[in-house]
Structure formats: C-alpha cells, structure tokens
Amino acid sequence: MESATGSIAVPCIYPNNGSWSQVISKFSHWTRLRTPTSILQDRIQNMTQYYDIINSLPRQLILCALDKITSPPPTLLKRLTPRNLAQIHPTVVSLLPRTSCRILLNALKSEAQFVAELPQQRRFALLDALVQCLNSGGTMSTTEKLVNLGLLTPFLQGATYQVLSQNIMRQSVEQVTSYCYPQETRLLLAQLLQAPQAFRSPTLWTSSLMERLDRLVPLLPVSTLQSLSTTAISSQWVIQILSEENRWRKSPLGNACTRAENATESQDSMQRQRTLLKKSSLTSGSGPECNILRDSIVSAWGVDLLLAMAPTDFMDCLEVIGQDPFISTSELALLLGKVLQIAGPPSKLSNLVLMRLGRLATQFTENQLRQVSLEDWHVMEVFGKQKEWTVNKLKILAGGFMSANSVAAQALDSLYLVTLGHALCGLPAEDMGQIQASEFCSAVMYLGQLALQCTEQQLHALTRLCTRSGMFGAVSGWTEEVFLEMGSVAAGLDDMELSSLVLQQIQGLTPLAVSLIQPTKFAVSFSAQQLRMFSWSQAIIVTDQQKKLLDTEQLEALILVLNEYGGSQIYKAAKSHAVRCSLCAPLHLSVLICIYATCRDQSLPSP
Structure with a gap:
C-alpha cells in the first residue's frame, strides 16, 4: 500500500510522550506483516526526498541510526x-x-x-x-x-x-594561525616553530616574523617567550594579538576549543599571555584604557595593571572584568576592594554597580553581604549565576532576597527559583520540601544546568518534589529526557534509585550530575555492568574521590569505557553493539525518515 507521494504508507505511530524504542518496535512488527523485504529495500533506495528533514529527527535516534x-x-x-x-x-x-x-x-x-x-x-x-x-x-x-x-x-x-x-611550516605558517590547537598538538607546534630549519632560534626572531606567526606566538612555552627580544615585541602588536585572541575565542571553533581546556591548561594559557605582556612596555605606567581592555583578554593583564587603571576606565569596564572566568580568587578580592574605594561601602552601592560586579561579588565578606540590598531581582539574578559562594554566603543570599521580597519557601514560583540560581542551596532542606512541586519542576531545566553546591540532603529534597504524583512520577518510570531535564539535581536520587537505573535512563544522566553524586553513594549505587553503560563524557568526569571508593571490577568497567577509541561523547552506552543501538533494532535511517515524514504529513491539515 502506497501513499499519494509514492512512499510507503506507514501507520502514524510516533509518540507524544512515549519512547522511540516503542515506535521502532511497532514499525518493525508492521513491516514484517505488511511489506515484503525486497519491496521495503527498493523503497529505501528512493528515499532521498526525505533527507532534508533528517536533522529534525530526535538527536538520539539519528546517532543510533548512524551507528547502524x-x-x-x-x-x-x-x-x-x-x-x-x-x-x-x-x-x-x-x-x-x-x-x-x-x-x-x-x-x-x-x-x-x-x-x-x-x-x-x-x-x-x-x-x-x-x-x-x-x-x-x-x-x-x-x-x-x-x-x-x-x-x-x-x-x-x-x-x-x-x-x-614539519616540512612546510615555514612556507605556510600564515594559513594555520586561526586553528584550534589542543594541548598535545600545541606542544608539537611549539617544537616545529623553534626547529632550526623553520625560523631559527626564537632569540633571533624579528618583528616581521612575529607578525607572520600572529596568534601562534602566545602558544609557545613561557621559557621561549621570555627569551624573545624586546625590540621585536611592540606594545601595539601585543594589544593586537590579545584582541585577535579574544575575538577568536568568541567564534564557534574558538569557543569549543577554549571549553575543552582543563583548569591547568587554562591557567597555563593565561601565564603565557601575561609573559608576553611583560616583554612589552605595557606593564609600566598606568593600566589599560577601557576601550582596549574591553576588546582584549582581561585576565592576561594581571591584577596590578587592572588596579592601576584610571577610576573612570575601571568602573566603565567593571562588567567585563567581573565576567572573566580566569581571574583568581585572591585577585577578585583586590579588585572588589578597588570598587569599594571608588563607589563607597556595600550599603551605598547602586543596583547598576551591583549588577556589573559578576564574580567580584563572591568576595564580599559575610558582614558586607548582609549590607547589600538584595531586593532587586536583576541584582539577585547576577549573584545567583555565580558559583564561587561559600555555604554561609549562600544562606545570606537566599535569606536576604526572600526577606526583602517578603516571600516564604512555599510561595516561591519558578521565576523566584530561577532568579535564586545557586543561592537556592542557601535554603534549609526542610524549606526546600515546602516548595510547590509544579513550580520547581518548571524551573528544574535551568537549575539542573548549574553545578549546585547543595548538600546531599538538600538535593534529595529537591528530587522528592519531582517524584510526586502529577509531576515526573516515580524514578523507575523516568525516561532519558526526564534525566536530561533534571540535570545536576538528579545527583540527589538515593542509592536504591540509582542502582536500579537501566540503559536508557543512564544515557540521560548528565556528566555534571555524575560528578556531583556523593562518592560513597556513587560506589554503592553503580554496578560494574552499569558503569560499562556510561558514555565517554560521563566516565571522564568521574572524580578522583569517587574512583577511590570503587572496587577493581568497577574501575575496570570505567577504564573500558575511557579506552574504547570508538567511544562517542553523546551516544555510546555499552560494549555490545546490539545494546549500544537498542533503539534502532534492525532498521536503516531511511526507514526512520519515512516514519517521520509520513507521520508529519498525516498530521498536517488538508489544503
């Protein structure tokens, strides 16, 4: 039986709330009953008209089908x-x-x-x-x-x-300056650039060669940067390099490359940039003007130069300074001190200044934080996005905001909860249990993206809100999508619930949630069989504290996932190919496209 378009007329069985595995199972049964294999294969060969809609299929379904x-x-x-x-x-x-x-x-x-x-x-x-x-x-x-x-x-x-x-770096170096260099390749690149057959010794490099190398120069080791001739490094060139690097980091490739760095690599990158600045004349005299700093990498300038900025320039660039993720905690405290010198004590700071503080706000002392006006939602939203608060400061934030707005825990709606952000962990576990379940479940998709500093008891209280009838229900019935929506909050599930998770549910555990599970609970909850179902991105995020409590079999399961070269960051669950693609059954991607296209056509109103 065929539709008017010539495609196989399949029943419209895609789910509203169900699982795609149920769809595939039903479709597989339907094809066995209605369509001879030879006819189905012939139709698959003529499915090109449906390829345009393939990318709108559910992500997991596409990845699973590609695996087949x-x-x-x-x-x-x-x-x-x-x-x-x-x-x-x-x-x-x-x-x-x-x-x-x-x-x-x-x-x-x-x-x-x-x-x-x-x-x-x-x-x-x-x-x-x-x-x-x-x-x-x-x-x-x-x-x-x-x-x-x-x-x-x-x-x-x-x-x-x-x-x-190695043989063509000298002739083509200009073509590779905008590339992403992971740590292992960066070290090799540095060796190639310093090789005698390439550009001679770095101590002999000229300003014209530095301009050719462009943003490759800050990728060199600190010792090499220190050996460069000061006559070859102009202040204007350094400012240009930092500006180019800043723009590159905001590009899709640059952003992905920067996010892939670990903390040590990010710190090393900042030290190389600061070394380059010290080789120029920029470190003498006053700090940078705001228009230069805004287009540059803030942390590269170092705290001394930032503190040396003119008060007007410093305050004009306060928001840019507060957003830099690589400034150290000790430097943040010094920079906040400069803000208070210019703008006055915490009780006198305007909402505009408070909103611009960003990470600097986390360095208020507890007494100073109590003086800050927390009534304004925009101020609280900025504070709630910061993750470097101490436990006591989180309590001050949550209590201050709720008191200023005369709202109790049971009256917190989803907007209040999203505004609190990290400060939600400042509420006692008992108060969390009084939050309206519907409001929390509406906000959990945002909150679940945060590395919440809640205690085990607090996270567990939050998960109980979503297990209530009318919400997500019992954990045993949660789908992969529910776990993805819960995000980091899923770390609060108890050990019995975690030990009962099946493949599809484990696939929904975000790496962030995995990293936040209390080490003892992690060890007693996940069996070696379950750990073998982890994706690469889940396995790599397991903390040292969690690993220490695993037995030999559990550790071997993790190592198996990490060492399997074919491991996919998003979709790779178990060693068995059949298990890994349990959603697909024996169907090709073209058949899945046919299901989707036919169902979509049936759902459209008649012209």
Missing part, C-alpha cells in the same frame, strides 16, 4: 549537519569512497567546532580515518594532505601531525 549504517550514500552525507556527521564511526569513514570522503571532509571543515568537542581518542580515530580515506589511492603528497585537512590538521595524532607539518 555501514555505507552511507553521498546524498545522505550532503544532508546531514556537521554536528551529526562528526558522529559517524571512524571505521565507516575509512571505508568510504573518496567522493563521499570529500563531502564529509568539507562539511566537518565548515563547522570544525563539532570535531573539537569530540573525545580525544574518537577525534584521533576520525582524523586518521579521513586521511586513510583521502589517500585510498596512495598518491597524495604531504602538502596535499595538509591542504585537504586544513583546520582539522591539529586534531590528528601527534606523530601524524608532525609528519604532515
């Missing part, structure tokens, strides 16, 4: 977004024909941030597969490989990157 396709046709590759293409298994990529490989390569190069977001081992495997695919005839030169890969080159494994880059 061993030879994706070029038409499908052209329609998939780079975000989805980055999830194609490296083994499949290595077997693609060169035409398909170039389609994949061009798409990934157009939005390389999705490659930067992949786990390291998966990234290495994908790029190695691309090189193998492109060079299937064995005729590509080193230069051709580098040109073809373009800004994906730094994502190669170290040895491969060195082979491709």
Whole structure:
C-alpha cells in the first residue's frame, strides 16, 4: 500500500510522550506483516526526498541510526549537519569512497567546532580515518594532505601531525594561525616553530616574523617567550594579538576549543599571555584604557595593571572584568576592594554597580553581604549565576532576597527559583520540601544546568518534589529526557534509585550530575555492568574521590569505557553493539525518515 507521494504508507505511530524504542518496535512488527523485504529495500533506495528533514529527527535516534549504517550514500552525507556527521564511526569513514570522503571532509571543515568537542581518542580515530580515506589511492603528497585537512590538521595524532607539518611550516605558517590547537598538538607546534630549519632560534626572531606567526606566538612555552627580544615585541602588536585572541575565542571553533581546556591548561594559557605582556612596555605606567581592555583578554593583564587603571576606565569596564572566568580568587578580592574605594561601602552601592560586579561579588565578606540590598531581582539574578559562594554566603543570599521580597519557601514560583540560581542551596532542606512541586519542576531545566553546591540532603529534597504524583512520577518510570531535564539535581536520587537505573535512563544522566553524586553513594549505587553503560563524557568526569571508593571490577568497567577509541561523547552506552543501538533494532535511517515524514504529513491539515 502506497501513499499519494509514492512512499510507503506507514501507520502514524510516533509518540507524544512515549519512547522511540516503542515506535521502532511497532514499525518493525508492521513491516514484517505488511511489506515484503525486497519491496521495503527498493523503497529505501528512493528515499532521498526525505533527507532534508533528517536533522529534525530526535538527536538520539539519528546517532543510533548512524551507528547502524555501514555505507552511507553521498546524498545522505550532503544532508546531514556537521554536528551529526562528526558522529559517524571512524571505521565507516575509512571505508568510504573518496567522493563521499570529500563531502564529509568539507562539511566537518565548515563547522570544525563539532570535531573539537569530540573525545580525544574518537577525534584521533576520525582524523586518521579521513586521511586513510583521502589517500585510498596512495598518491597524495604531504602538502596535499595538509591542504585537504586544513583546520582539522591539529586534531590528528601527534606523530601524524608532525609528519604532515614539519616540512612546510615555514612556507605556510600564515594559513594555520586561526586553528584550534589542543594541548598535545600545541606542544608539537611549539617544537616545529623553534626547529632550526623553520625560523631559527626564537632569540633571533624579528618583528616581521612575529607578525607572520600572529596568534601562534602566545602558544609557545613561557621559557621561549621570555627569551624573545624586546625590540621585536611592540606594545601595539601585543594589544593586537590579545584582541585577535579574544575575538577568536568568541567564534564557534574558538569557543569549543577554549571549553575543552582543563583548569591547568587554562591557567597555563593565561601565564603565557601575561609573559608576553611583560616583554612589552605595557606593564609600566598606568593600566589599560577601557576601550582596549574591553576588546582584549582581561585576565592576561594581571591584577596590578587592572588596579592601576584610571577610576573612570575601571568602573566603565567593571562588567567585563567581573565576567572573566580566569581571574583568581585572591585577585577578585583586590579588585572588589578597588570598587569599594571608588563607589563607597556595600550599603551605598547602586543596583547598576551591583549588577556589573559578576564574580567580584563572591568576595564580599559575610558582614558586607548582609549590607547589600538584595531586593532587586536583576541584582539577585547576577549573584545567583555565580558559583564561587561559600555555604554561609549562600544562606545570606537566599535569606536576604526572600526577606526583602517578603516571600516564604512555599510561595516561591519558578521565576523566584530561577532568579535564586545557586543561592537556592542557601535554603534549609526542610524549606526546600515546602516548595510547590509544579513550580520547581518548571524551573528544574535551568537549575539542573548549574553545578549546585547543595548538600546531599538538600538535593534529595529537591528530587522528592519531582517524584510526586502529577509531576515526573516515580524514578523507575523516568525516561532519558526526564534525566536530561533534571540535570545536576538528579545527583540527589538515593542509592536504591540509582542502582536500579537501566540503559536508557543512564544515557540521560548528565556528566555534571555524575560528578556531583556523593562518592560513597556513587560506589554503592553503580554496578560494574552499569558503569560499562556510561558514555565517554560521563566516565571522564568521574572524580578522583569517587574512583577511590570503587572496587577493581568497577574501575575496570570505567577504564573500558575511557579506552574504547570508538567511544562517542553523546551516544555510546555499552560494549555490545546490539545494546549500544537498542533503539534502532534492525532498521536503516531511511526507514526512520519515512516514519517521520509520513507521520508529519498525516498530521498536517488538508489544503
């Protein structure tokens, strides 16, 4: 039976609230009854008209189906977004024909941030597969490989990157200055730039060469930066480099690259930038003007130069200073001191100044914080977004805001809860239990994105609100989507609930929630079998304190997930391929598109 459009007329079975696995099960049963295999396969070959809507399918369904396709046709590759293409298994990529490989390569190069977001081992495997695919005839030169890969080159494994880059760095260095360099590649890049056959010793570098190297210079080790000649480093050039770096970090690729850094790497990056500043004349005299600082990387200037800024410039740039994530706690305290010198004591600070403080606000003493007016919602919203408060300060924030607005815990609606943000953890667990469940569940999608500093008792009280009848119900019935919505709050589930989680539910546990689970509870809750269902991004976030309490079998399960090179950051649950793709059954992606398209057509009103 066929529809008017010539596609197979399938029943409209996609769920409103149900699971996609139920849909696939029903569709698989329907096809066995109604459609001979040969006819179904013929129809699949003519499904190209539906490829345009593929990217509107549920994300997990797409990833699962991609895991099943061993030879994706070029038409499908052209329609998939780079975000989805980055999830194609490296083994499949290595077997693609060169035409398909170039389609994949061009798409990934157009939005390389999705490659930067992949786990390291998966990234290495994908790029190695691309090189193998492109060079299937064995005729590509080193230069051709580098040109073809373009800004994906730094994502190669170290040895491969060195082979491709070492002989042509001198001629083509201008082409690679805007690339993302993960830590392992940055170190190799530094070696290549300092090699005698490249640009001679860094002590002999001239200003013209520095301009060629551009933002690659701050990627060099601190010791190398200290050896550079001061005559080659002008103040104007340093300001330009910091400005370019700031703009690059705001680009999609730069943002993904920066977020992939760990705390040590971020600190190291800041130290290299400060070293470069010290080599120029910028560290002498007064601090930067606000228009220069606003277009630069604030933390690179260091606290001494920021404190040396003119009062007007400092206050004009207060919001930019308060938003910098890399300024240390001790430096924040000094900068807040300058604010109080200029604007007066905490009780006299205007709402406009308070809203601009950002991270600086976390350095108020407890007595100072009690003097701050917390009635204004905009002020509380800014304070609630900061995560560096102490436990006592969280209590002062929550109590001050609720007292100033004459509202009790049971009267807090979703807007109040979102405004409190991190300060929600300043409420006693008993008060949390009095919050209206419907209001909290409306706000939990936002609150669940925060690394809440709540106690175990507080988080548990919050989860009980969502398990009530009429809300999300019993945890045993929670779907993957519910766990994703709960976010970090799911860390408050008790050990019995966590130990009963099945594959689909574990897939919904966010890495943030995993990291916030109390170590003892983590060890007694998750069996080795459950840990093998973790994704790479869940396994990598497990804390040292959590690992210390795991037994040998549990640790081996975690190591298995982390070492499996094919691990996907978003969708990879267990070692078994059948388990990993339990949502897909034996169906191809084209069939899923057919379901979606037919159901959508049936739901549209007649013209």
